[in-house]
Amino acid sequence: MKTGWRRMSSVSSIIREIASTDHWLKGPLLANSKVYGQTILAAFFVNFLGLISSFFIMTVYDRVIPNNAMESLAALTIGVLFAHLFDFVLKSLRGYFIDVAGQRLDASVGAKVFDNLMAMRLGARKGGVGETAGLVKEFENLRDFFSSATLTAIVDVPFILVFIGAIAAIGGPIAFVPLIGVFAAMIVALVTQPLILKNTKEAMKEGHLKHAVLIETLSGLETVKSVAAGDLMRRRWKTGVLKHARIATVGRFINQLAVNFSGFAQQGAQVGVVVVGVLMVGSQALSMGGLIACVILTGRAMAPLAQVASLLGRVAGALSSYKALDDLMAARSEIDPARNYLRRSDLAGRIEFRDVSFAYPGSAAKALDGVSFTIEEGERVAVLGRNGSGKSTIIRLALGIYEPSEGQVMIDDTDLRQINPSDLRAHVGAVLQDVCLFSGSIRENIALGLAKISDADILEAARIAGVHDFVGATEAGYDQRLGERGEGLSGGQRQSIALARALASRPRVLLLDEPTSALDSQAEAEMIARLRRATDGRTLLLVTHRMSMLKLVDRIVVLDRGRIVLDGHPNDIIRSMTTGAPRTIEAGAAPTGENVRELPAPNPRRIRAAE
Template identity: 50%
Template sequence: MMRPRDAWLSPWLAAPLAEHRATFIKVGIAAILTNVFALATSLYSMTVYNRIVPNNATGSLIALSIGIGIILVFDFILRMLRGYFIDVAGREVDAKLGAAVFKTLTSMRLANKQGSAGAFAGLLREFETLRDFFASATIVAIVDVPFVILFLFVIWAIAGPVVLVPLLMIPVVVAASMAVQPGLDRMAGSVLGLGFSKQGVMVETIAGLETVKATAAGAMLERRWQAAVDESADTALRSRLLSAFAINVAASAQQIVYVGVVLYGVFLIADGKLTSGSLIAASILAGRCVAPLGQVAALLTRLSGTRAAYVRLDAFMSAGGEVAADANPVRRKRLEGRIAFRNVVFHYPGTTTRVLDDVSFDIAPGEKVAIVGRVGSGKSTVARLVLGLYQPTEGQVLIDGADVRQLHPDDLRRNIGSVLQDVTLFSGSIRDNIALGDPAIDDAELLRLARVSGTHDFVGQLANGFDLRLADRGEGLSGGQRQSIAIARALGNAPPIFVFDEPTSAMDSQSENALVSRLETELAGRTLLLVTHRQPLLKLVDRIIILNAGKIAVQGPRDDVLRSLATGQA
């Protein structure tokens, strides 16, 4: 959904903030009252030195002190409430943004995914930067700034020309803050990008640590890591120096204002134009004048980083998912299993090489077809297109006569049991990885799926059985065991369509042959699209399609194609 040109924030960020506007209003009211109470302390000092000390009015001092003590108690309570309201709003906004970001992640088009997994994860965590900026110090700073005018007016009312001192320093603080903004803006994007690169190297190394050690790739990755660290540190240092300049100018301005007010005030007292109590009150208020500007200076230094994070995260959130915001996809609870490719052309995002070139074929409901061919011929791409993971560049992929782009992704994948070439298991138990939280898969069904897939053969030998906790991506299990679990997961809920991409590539021949025998019964009456190089799996199919360089070279009944291959006629 496109936002209006004049909108400051995209709906995905504006909506959670708007939901808590009542809380933000409470924070604003608390900030207003604490600023008003700040006037009371300065006026208390002026009254004591101008009225009570000269007259030795101890009784009045006690009464006045009780009053100011009550104000200070309320000030403390309001500050605590202000912090509490900000934390509550921040927590709620954090939850809303986190849910929105994760939902966008799971529904995004794979074509929109760019960069390494680590860099991508770093980008998604930037919503915390936005939450901190919009739900914390920002509100307090915005509320405090208008009170600068009030404090200046009160200083003028009680100390006259002394107001010139803070009045002259305020533009200095503002100018220093604005002067560093262009430099911070230029570096913010670089700092963010370099941080993503650094995290990408770290996540890649952790995820493939076994391979890193086995292939002695540590030196190469260490050089990448060190280069990213050095460049990131240099850019971050320059950014911090600019930020520190603005913040330190604001801090020095507070001290200069205090000294300047006292210095100027002493001469005014000597001329009889100012009382000592008024000077003390003016010096307190003068510091309060510059303090909010110090907050603004710190805020402006964060603004560049926040803006860079927002731009990148907004591009991700606004890229659109598999289902367009204004779309009304066809909902189908159950599919028959008819698959058709119509003049499909496909190339992966960012490339111009045609992985599939004018591919057309039909698979009838219940038919079982194998896609074979050399490495890089486009076999796995066919499986991804059927699953709707990518969209064809040209042509159509049809399921039951409907373009996969018109089917709701949830309905499509609920009706397809898939095993991809790179099997990924999730942290959790073996039971979790098979059932995926589906309550329809009870213990009896779990055991049945495990027997068909061959998972039961090794799970029965484990102490914890199906409750064995797996590490990330199923580390600790063999490749064949991971494939068995993935097959059991695909068979769950008896989908009408199966898409298997090299499902037994890591299995031994005995396990593979036993699995084929069991699958012949399990797959009866269901559509199968099988991508394989393995001869035993071809027993499952009725027809074979051979791909070569993205085009269909041969297709026909299994036995005819195998016979032609054996005689060298294909």
């Protein structure tokens, strides 16, 4: 019982939290306050109109029938019909109002949740894609809580006492019978509520895990089929479904127990009212019409109890959904609203890493360890190294997707954390190692809906990236529709479109991570020739395992175990690597063997340019 009251107090604390702060749920609720107020007002009138039928029947039995007052019957009937018509209109309007409020809540809160997901730092994300998608789905449960059924149940609860008061006014002590039934049902509902809340949390957790298996399977369905992993994913799915079903079954049983007891209490109260009422009629303490009115009013008084039991179940679900969403909304964003970021209309393109160290969330190992280098405006630099040496991490840090654990990443002599992320990425073109295209046309995938990108920009970028070679001669052309993640295209075609997307906005800085790994030799050679001209005067940071791509760059940085072990002119770097010792070439020095000096390496072994 005490646990139940603690749960109810947690609801009050959440309400105070929402009301006293600039909360993500406060604005939408306040915007719909008039609609909710109208719904509550309509529910009040509907409950008051519920008294009319009882008094109508009592009056007919006690006044009309004994006196054969047909004119009075006609007048009463007309009045009751008007009342029921008004009741019908109010219920219809109540449903409409709450649907309007739900639509507005969907639009505003749903947009806030999505915007928060887009702005959330990747390091702040908890769980995988499937679990995060499951959290977003909890918004539907929260929205359903603010439905007409919830508001009706809340408004109906105080009217339990109003109906019992009406019973007391008609039959006096007979009102104790439904009152005892109400208290019994409320006690059962409060006792089961903490059990329902615990079960709801467990069901939510298992539901998210099950959803994660589904997302993982669908996103990698081609791989699942090709490597015969169907049995593995099927077992995971079946296990998740069974666990979720078992937990949900227990939860439904507990919730139904409270609902069924409410029904039992209602029927028992009505039987008790009939028995006590017959005794009172026999002693002439109650009229026959009064007994019938008391029975009807008892049904109306006890009816909200089943809604209360369901309401407590919805409260448990809404609490769990709210807490899950609140954690998601509280996740650290890329943009701190308390800060006034520098706005940049253009970038020169100078990139500097100052003693940067970084470890991915949940990992103790450093992906980068004390990395320092500078790329001047218009300089083209390649980053080489074995797998896992930190090459792609440099691209992610330069994009501001992650923040360094130590040190600084500078762009044009300004710490990246001072620049608005949208301004930064508007002037940086990037191709990541894992190419991701979106459903829609090829044109949409290249232009991304940006008004500043014209058709001429799309065509120029497509020619440089080689997209025009396989799109230009087709009937659909750039309007060709793509499936999710570019399904239906080869890996090379997807890479070409991703490169065109990076070039279309004519950025001053290009960050390319393995942009030709899926291309054949001929296509790569043609693209290199076009890129050589296109990147002239632009800052280029290229991550590659292909030696042929080094024709694009004027300088090479070699990483090993998150540290720079070689840095200099391509010819001297390659010569140094083939001779064995990890060395460095002074920046700006002539490419000769005399200016190669030893550099402390993580491991005294030969550093390879590619595996």
